[in-house]
Amino acid sequence: MQPILWARGSAAPGETQDASAVIDEKLVLRRIREGDQCAFQELLDHYETRIYRLALRYADSPADAEDITQEIFLGVFRNLPGFRGASSLSTWIYRVAVNHCLEYRRKRRLDQVPLEESLGLADSDWRGDPVKAAAKSALSAQLDRALARLSPIHRDVIVLHELQGLTYQECAEVLGLPVGTVKSRLSNAFARLRELLGAALCEEMA
């Protein structure tokens, strides 16, 4: 069986990924369509963490994020035969994922309060420097809160570009926006984020 070569080496931040890993999208598509179970497993291995983290940004709890991630990959599996290759496979998967996340956000009850503290977005490593780790954890919590206070259009581009590592062009394709719009939204989102963080970021930088 031919191994899948992962061509898009943009590993998610924090994810250990072989830098030389490349993906042959046509090959993996063909293998999945032919019924190769291993092909989809390899696809899942490559994208599961990224998609889970993306879902976690839209979900209220890790359990919801897992449900969203499962729905995303089942949607990918169902719709792969209709994928024509107009965009890259990665962009298409992200588009499916964002659509699911936006759909989840639309259906979410307005009175639900996100349990930010339990999301586990920032796992701190206490085994090193506990003081530094505590400070970083506090900063991460502040960043999470600031992200949550961003408007949806700003949060979307921040999540896709800063947290998922997509380029401007890929963000534009995923969100269905012009590249210029992505650029301006990112700039404005960063300005807003810095306002929200305020002194915390300055202290951290100092």
Added chain:
Amino acid sequence: MTECGRIRPELKAYADGELSGRLRERVGAHVDACASCRGELAAIQRLGQELRILETAHPRPELRRRILAEVERIRASSPRRARWLAWLDANRLAVATAAAAAVAAVFLVPRVGQMPVPATPPPPEGPAVHEAVPRDASSSRSALAGQPLSAPELRTAKRQEALARPVPATVPAPSGRSRAQAPPAPPTADLHAESLPAQTPALGRSPVPSLAAPRTAAPGADTRLEGDVAAPGVAAKAVPTAPAPAGNTAGTPDEGRPDHPARDTDPLHYDSPAAPGSLQEKLVMTVDRLDLGVGEVRAAAREAGGYAREAVRESIAGAVALANQTSVTVVVPQDRVDDVKARLMRFQLRQGEPEAPHGAALEEQRALLLRAGGDASQPSAAAGSMGGIGGGGAPGGGFGGAGTQAGQERARRTEGQAAGKPAESGEIARVRSARPDAKAGQRTERTRSRQLEPNHQAAPGAGQAQRSQKARDGAVPPGTQKRTLGAHARTLQNAAVPLVKLQVEIREARSAFAAPERAAPGGKAGQNKGD
């Protein structure tokens, strides 16, 4: 806005390496020189780093097992579908080819027998099978029948056959008589392409004015462009994609239908996607009425190696003035379109220019010519026409002033012609210099000089240049003027050069004869401009 204000929004993209070229260099140079922006850039980069290390969450291993189990369940529930999709994907090209062949067989093969192919002459005796199908198109449309067809001609014929397909294939001939047996169309000089048999009553369309019988023609006015063939039954056609302004009855909705005969004869129809020169462009210009007309557009197209197809002239009645709009469609080689546009755009009124920049100059010109005993018809011809329309109760009336002025102008023109005095060269030079467009001034003067000759007769058909001048200056009533497809056009269409159909829409600035005091209250004086 300061330079920092312009650079700050670009700092994020600069930090992400998403700027390119000159902008990146500009931002980099500014950041090097500006400490404030340098600090801003550092803050952005730092925040980005902080954000990137946020993502440390990992899904539980159970999630992967759940997903794979669900995938297996789906796969097991629809094995046939999965196999079919896999086969379809593996044989995509073959499937597409087979589908295309099937479509071609259904739609094209039955029509092949009707195409005039000289290598296979029809059977000499007995009714052929394909003759049972009406074939009006080849009998009246194509002057190429019986002649060897070149590849472009064959493509055009195939396209025309495809476009004409619904009519003969589904509609039986009335009273059992095929259209091939129908009375021949009125004789025209060129039935090849643009001369269309008039059959409007049968199609339920409003009668289209013939070029030989303009609707509101002034006495003696000739609506044809030079080279036109005023054959009876030649139908005019409006550009289907352009919305027909009020008052334009030349174009009818039926002309956009796929089965309309006009489509058969127009290889560059706007709606024919397969036409070998189906690129269409539109150029909308606001000009002074005296500067740009049909003649200039035609000349520009001719110099670019193209030709003019049709001109639709119409009057737009607004709140305070009656303006004219002319849409001239030309066909030019694709690589010369920009030349034509550049040449025509010289006439475009710039923003801020007065709508009627030559109002004073016109008055001066008229006065000079009258003093010289000359003919002031050129600058006032349009006013005469418009005044007549306005005086006749046209919508947006209130042109009594203009009509009266035009009437006085006509009277003065008659007096001037009766006097028959030649204009003085010095005054003519002053008149010419009073106009910003020297070329247009020369052109007008040439025609005016001819008209000022003692034996000059402004009879119909006095010359092509005169007709063109009338068309340009507004003596031509609203309507559609269409050129027959000449040899040059046919050669151009058959040549393997990409053609562009350029529709030049000339919107004349608000009339110089509109009385300012008639402007409607509320500051709507400029309503017509740019309509």
